[in-house]
Amino acid sequence: MVLISVSVVIATFRLLGYEYVLITGAAVLARFSAKKAVGSRGERWNGFS
Numbered sequence: 001m002v003l004i005s006v007s008v009v010i011a012t013f014r015l016l017g018y019e020y021v022l023i024t025g026a027a028v029l030a031r032f033s034a035k036k037a038v039g040s041r042g043e044r045w046n047g048f049s
Contacts, residue, residue, distance in 0.1 A: 013021050 009021075
């Protein structure tokens with residue numbers, strides 16, 4: 001399972017380019033961590049996204 005995802009990531013890097021993948025990955029991680037923070041803090045940040 002891990003090997004499959006690693007090969008997919010490498011293939012994506014080669015197809016789209018390192019810069020695009022890094023920027024997109026950083027944006028996805030930021031959004032994911034923001035959603036986790038929203039979930040832990042309750043509905044106070046609901047209108048933020």
